[in-house]
Amino acid sequence: MLAEARARDAADPLRDYRARFDLPQGVIYLDGNSLGALPKATAGRMAQVIRGEWGEGLIRSWNSADWIGMPQRVGGKIAPLIGAAPDEVIACDSTSVNLFKLIAAALRMQPGRKVVLSEPGNFPTDLYMIAGLEAQGLAERRLVPRERIAGALDGDVALLLLTHVHYKTGAVFDMAALTRAAHEAGALVLWDLSHSAGAIPVDLNGCGADFAVGCGYKYLNGGPGAPAFAYAARRHHEALEQPLTGWMGHAAPFAFSDDYAPAAGVDRLLTGTPPILGLAALEVGIELAAEIGIERLAAKSRALSEFFRTCLDRAGVELDLVSPADPEQRGSQLSFRHPEAYAICQALIARGVIGDFRDPDILRLGFAPAYVSFEDVAQAAQHLAEVLKTGEWQREEFRERAAVT
Numbered sequence: 419m420l421a422e423a424r425a426r427d428a429a430d431p432l433r434d435y436r437a438r439f440d441l442p443q444g445v446i447y448l449d450g451n452s453l454g455a456l457p458k459a460t461a462g463r464m465a466q467v468i469r470g471e472w473g474e475g476l477i478r479s480w481n482s483a484d485w486i487g488m489p490q491r492v493g494g495k496i497a498p499l500i501g502a503a504p505d506e507v508i509a510c511d512s513t514s515v516n517l518f519k520l521i522a523a524a525l526r527m528q529p530g531r532k533v534v535l536s537e538p539g540n541f542p543t544d545l546y547m548i549a550g551l552e553a554q555g556l557a558e559r560r561l562v563p564r565e566r567i568a569g570a571l572d573g574d575v576a577l578l579l580l581t582h583v584h585y586k587t588g589a590v591f592d593m594a595a596l597t598r599a600a601h602e603a604g605a606l607v608l609w610d611l612s613h614s615a616g617a618i619p620v621d622l623n624g625c626g627a628d629f630a631v632g633c634g635y636k637y638l639n640g641g642p643g644a645p646a647f648a649y650a651a652r653r654h655h656e657a658l659e660q661p662l663t664g665w666m667g668h669a670a671p672f673a674f675s676d677d678y679a680p681a682a683g684v685d686r687l688l689t690g691t692p693p694i695l696g697l698a699a700l701e702v703g704i705e706l707a708a709e710i711g712i713e714r715l716a717a718k719s720r721a722l723s724e725f726f727r728t729c730l731d732r733a734g735v736e737l738d739l740v741s742p743a744d745p746e747q748r749g750s751q752l753s754f755r756h757p758e759a760y761a762i763c764q765a766l767i768a769r770g771v772i773g774d775f776r777d778p779d780i781l782r783l784g785f786a787p788a789y790v791s792f793e794d795v796a797q798a799a800q801h802l803a804e805v806l807k808t809g810e811w812q813r814e815e816f817r818e819r820a821a822v823t
């Protein structure tokens with residue numbers, strides 16, 4: 419398979435982008451869906467922001483380096499990757515905090531309705547944020563398995579909150595169909611794009627979506643704890659009232675008024691002072707994704723994961739695939755169920771193949787299309803085949819659970 423992989427790499431239109439990332443020698447990185455790799459340009463840009471803009475410019479840089487405009491500027495660069503207009507996206511806070519703001523804002527727009535509908539097994543923070551609002555008497559959480567979601571959209575549902583690409587299985591929801599169904603039932607929709615942005619095409623405006631959030635540190639390669647993003651369709655801007663009414667979301671923050679008045683547009687989603695270093699790193703990652711283009715990223719992502727399955731087949735490995743077999747129906751990952759998934763994952767990491775484990779029995783491998791090569795994929799499949807055949811995962815050292823998996 420190695421020869422075939424090398425031929426595919428040679429013909430890959432994205433082959434030169436791998437060199438734009440700092441990847442350690444001897445590592446095959448299949449976890450860009452949890453923490454994206456480091457773009458080479460990030461260190462230089464960070465040095466410039468730290469030494470020049472912070473060290474030299476000091477507080478003047480809020481104006482001279484336009485720090486104050488960074489949430490809007492960076493958000494605007496994310497917009498084309500998710501089918502939004504630049505003035506509909508803002509980079510700020512964490513995905514969790516943005517979920518809280520937008521769930522609460524959506525509930526305020528739906529008097530007489532309290533139900534937030536989602537699915538069991540959605541990413542925990544999404545479910546916990548609904549529960550947090552429920553504890554305050556503001557929401558009522560309703561969880562329904564994905565096959566029955568459309569049928570559960572009744573007149574009590576204020577908001578449908580779904581993760582577009584499921585973090586564990588990689589299964590993709592039909593955004594257009596579910597957004598339509600929600601609107602027909604009088605509900606609003608909030609999409610969590612954490613595992614979509616920078617990996618597969620998303621058309622928020624084409625689908626008529628109301629709200630969206632997503633992470634900056636996965637396929638956007640913004641670095642650990644990078645700022646997240648929030649999207650609100652333009653038609654909702656005027657009515658949008660979010661609960662974290664901090665001064666940066668004020669119409670005139672530097673008027674220092676005692677009374678809150680929301681800024682126009684998505685700016686009102688801001689809360690406190692923007693994290694400039696994090697935004698600067700995120701901007702580099704987004705510019706790289708934008709330069710490659712989402713269609714090319716998605717095409718390579720599908721080709722990589724399909725090639726991985728072919729390699730496993732040819733190596734005679736039979737694993738229980740929990741991701742959809744159709745690459746159009748999944749994000750940029752393949753997840754396999756195995757009772758010893760944790761130990762297998764650790765054995766792979768010991769061989770330099772970094773994927774991850776999701777409790778209780780999922781081995782999850784992400785194929786970040788900007789920097790994973792076909793050769794990586796062939797070698798990773800070979801390692802997995804060997805780990806399974808030799809039973810190497812049974813070693814005691816691979817069973818000890820780390821704090822972060």
Ligand SMILES: Cc1ncc(COP(=O)(O)O)c(C=O)c1O
Nearest residue numbers: 512513514541543581585610612
């Ligand atoms: C679907 C999804 N939503 C939200 C989050 C978390 O967001 P935060 O950055 O707030 O931890 C993650 C991953 O951590 C995720 O996979």
Ligand SMILES: Nc1c(O)cccc1C(=O)C[C@H](N)C(=O)O
Nearest residue numbers: 451452453585586612776822823
């Ligand atoms: N955000 C993470 C973190 O701070 C530590 C470890 C992992 C993460 C993740 O992003 C997990 C990820 N959202 C997932 O899909 O499982």
